[in-house]
Amino acid sequence: MTTVGVLGGGQLGRLLALAGYPLGLRFRFLDPAADAPAGHVADHIFAPYDEEHLARFAADVDVVTYEFENVPAGAAAFLARRVPVYPPPRALEVTQDRLEEKLFLRHLQIPTAEFAALDDTWGSVFEALERLALPVVMKRRRLGYDGGGQRLLRTMAEVEAAWVALGSSPAVLEGLVGFTRELSLIAVRGRDGDVGYYPLVENRHVDGILRHSLAPAPNVEPRLQAEAEDYAARVLTTLGYVGVLTVEFFERDGRLLVNELAPRVHNSGHWTIEGAATSQFENHLRAILGLPLGSTLPVGCSAMVNLIGTLPDPQPILRLPDTHLHLYGKAPRRGRKLGHVTARVAAPGLLEERVRVLQHLIGEPDGTGTGLAHLNRV
C-alpha cells in the first residue's frame, strides 16, 4: 500500500486524496492548521514544518508532494534527502520568488510583463521607473497568493507610499500588461518524461481571486495552444519537473505572456474532475508515482464557478443538469474559497449562459468577472 505524504492540507490536498483513493493510495497530510480541509478525509499531522516532524513524516510515507508553493524550500530539501519529493524542490525555489521566476522565464526566452528588481533603496525604485512607465504593479517577491502582496500604482505618490509600506521587503516592479484575457495551461510530466497538456482555460478574477473558468477556453486557435504548450515544455524540461505544473498567461494581441507559474494542481484545473478524461489530481498522482499519464482530452465544455465567502443553498444547484457541486468542508469566511461548481454543457456557446445561471444561484452580482479583470486583479 503506497502512502502519499502531502505538505499542506487545504482543498487542493483534499481533492488530491479524493482522486487518489480509487488508485488504492493512502494519504498523510502535514499542515500546521488544525482545521485543514484534507484532515476530514485523510490522516492529518497537525504540526509545524520543523525537522523533528518532517523526519517522522518522511518515515511514514513513500513519496512526498505539496499542494501550495509556499512550503519552506528548506523543508522540501530536508525531505528530499529521505524520500522522493515531486515536483522537484528546485521548482519551489523558482516559483516562491517573483524575481527568480521572472529571471528564470527570461532565461528560457518566455515573454513576461516588463519587470525590474527593487532593493531597499529608493534609488532602485527610481531606476526601475526609468524603464517602466506608470501605472506599474509593485509585488512582494515572496508569499504572494490569490493577489495578495501586490498593489497597482498609478502615480508617483502612490509608488512612494507603497514603497514605504513595503518596509525593506524585497520586491519587484512590473509594467502593467494591457491584455485581452487571462488564460492558464495545466501541464503534467511523468517520471519517464512523458508530458500531457490540458486545453487552455479562460479565467476571470475579482480582487485577485479566481471566480470563473471556461474550459476549453473559447476561441483558441491551435497556434495559441501550441505556443502555451511550447512555453510549458521549456519549464518542465529545464526543471526536470514531475507532476502537474500550472502556467498562468495574459493573452495580448493574439500572443501569450506568462503571468506566473504554480508548481502544483490549480483552481483553474478543477473543471478536469468532470470535464476531462483524467482529472488534474489523478494525473498529478500518476506522474509522481511513475504510473502512465491519463488522457487530458476534454469531455464536453465546462464552466467552473468558485464559491467564495458564503455557502449557497445546494438545492437549486443540484437540480441543474450535469452540474457538480464540490464543497471543501470549510467554515464560511469573507474571501475564502469554500467550494466550486462545475457545469458541463455540449457546446462552448452555452457556457456563458450557464455561468450566469450559477452566478444567480450563488448570489454573485451580474457581470462579476466580466469587467476589467486585470485592474480588479492587481
Add this chain to the structure above:
Amino acid sequence: MTTVGVLGGGQLGRLLALAGYPLGLRFRFLDPAADAPAGHVADHIFAPYDEEHLARFAADVDVVTYEFENVPAGAAAFLARRVPVYPPPRALEVTQDRLEEKLFLRHLQIPTAEFAALDDTWGSVFEALERLALPVVMKRRRLGYDGGGQRLLRTMAEVEAAWVALGSSPAVLEGLVGFTRELSLIAVRGRDGDVGYYPLVENRHVDGILRHSLAPAPNVEPRLQAEAEDYAARVLTTLGYVGVLTVEFFERDGRLLVNELAPRVHNSGHWTIEGAATSQFENHLRAILGLPLGSTLPVGCSAMVNLIGTLPDPQPILRLPDTHLHLYGKAPRRGRKLGHVTARVAAPGLLEERVRVLQHLIGEPDGTGTGLAHLNRV
C-alpha cells in the same frame, strides 16, 4: 456540517464516502472489522453493534444508513428511535430473510422463481418437492451474500445431504429458473417520494460472485425497462423506501422474474461513477439527506469488471482510453472483491471487446462469465 453514520465499512461504504465528500458531508462508520476499507478514508468506530456503541454512534451523526443488508434489524430499529435511518428498517427485515422477501414480492404480484418454505422437518422438504421439480436450489433464509448459503440440488440424494447439512436452519427451496441472462435495476427514491431509475444492467456471475456488468444492458426494449421500473416502484412505494434499492432479475422469454432485492447501493451499479450523470452513491446520499435526486441518464456505454482475489498490474489498465481503476485498499485474498475497473465506450457493440481486453489484463480466463451463468451461480 452534516455527518452521515454508516453501518458497515466495506467498499460500498468507502465509495459512499468518496461520493459524499464533494457534497460537504462528513462520514462515520461503525464496523466490527479492524481493517474496514472505509476506515482509510473516514472515521471508523471499530466496535460491535451493541447498544452501548450504537447509542454513542447515534449521538454523533445526523442520519444513519447502511451498506450491507445483514445489519442486525434490531440495531437499525434501536438507532431509528434516536436518529433518522434510511432506508427504513422494514426494508432490512424484508430483505434479510429469503422467505419474507419472496412472500413480500408475491404479495405485490411480482413474479419470482417458484418457492416453498422448509421447516426443520423432512416432511416440509417432501411437500415442497411435490410442487417443485428437481433440480432445485436450497437457500438458507438468512445471511446469504455473494452466492453463500445456497446449493444447487439435482437428485434426491443431494437434497437429503443438503438438508442434513443445513441442521435446523430455516431455509427455502426454489425451482431452478431457466433464464437467458441476469439483469439488475438500480432505483432511488427521495424523501419527497421522487424516484429515479438507472437503465437495466446485464450482469455475469461466477460462483455466485459478480464478475462483469454491461451498462446499459444491450438489447433491452423499452417495454422491459418499463416492466423493471414498475416492479421496483411497487417495492419502493410499499416500503416507503428512501435511498438506493437494487432489484436483481432473471430475464426469461422476454419477461422478468425478481431474483432478489438489495436495500443498498450495489456492485452492479459501480459503473454509474463514470457511466451516469450522477452516481448511485451520490444519489443514495442525496435521497437520504432530502436533496433533489440527480439525473440517472447514462453517459456512453460502460463495462465494469470486478478485480477478485488478486491485484493486477495497474500500468496497462491505466493506459487504456477512458478506463477507470477503483481499488478498495484491501489485502488480496481468494474470492475477495479488491476493486473494479470501469471502461467507457461510445457504443454497445464495443463493450464485449473491452471486457475481453480487461479480462486479459487482469488474468481472468477467457469465457469467464459468458457460460452457464446460473449453474455457476448456485
